[in-house]
Amino acid sequence: MCSSLVIVAESSRARIFEMENPGKPLTEIKDMVHPESRAHTHELTSDLPGRSFDSHGQSRHAMVDPLDVKEHQALIFAEQLAGYINAECRNNNLERLYIAAAPHFLGQLRKKLDATAKHHIVRQLNKNLVTMDEATIRKHLF
Numbered sequence: 001m002c003s004s005l006v007i008v009a010e011s012s013r014a015r016i017f018e019m020e021n022p023g024k025p026l027t028e029i030k031d032m033v034h035p036e037s038r039a040h041t042h043e044l045t046s047d048l049p050g051r052s053f054d055s056h057g058q059s060r061h062a063m064v065d066p067l068d069v070k071e072h073q074a075l076i077f078a079e080q081l082a083g084y085i086n087a088e089c090r091n092n093n094l095e096r097l098y099i100a101a102a103p104h105f106l107g108q109l110r111k112k113l114d115a116t117a118k119h120h121i122v123r124q125l126n127k128n129l130v131t132m133d134e135a136t137i138r139k140h141l142f
């Protein structure tokens with residue numbers, strides 16, 4: 001049983017560290033990657049948006065998707081990461097949870113965390129630290 005998890009994430013990657021206590025080094029235990037979030041929009045869609053006539057007159061315009069494809073992929077990854085965190089909390093594998101994520105992704109992740117996981121959160125940081133080294137992550141969180 002580890003006492004703490006440290007999550008650093010963005011819309012396409014999450015690094016998960018465990019820590020015995022705040023004075024001990026972080027040990028990376030998992031690196032989750034969601035390549036679809038890094039893909040270009042044209043690689044994720046199979047066709048151009050459809051066209052429609054206006055309700056009055058002969059004008060035509062492109063139909064717009066209500067949810068951007070990249071945003072949709074970020075939501076999928078937030079669900080996957082939250083599923084991992086929620087499972088760790090339900091299994092009583094941790095006491096404290098620290099999260100540092102890109103601001104928009106942090107908001108998406110918070111919505112997917114269950115009450116048990118939210119109860120374990122000690123610190124949340126609106127900052128993308130996913131490419132930083134262990135010492136830099138530690139400096140920002142502790």
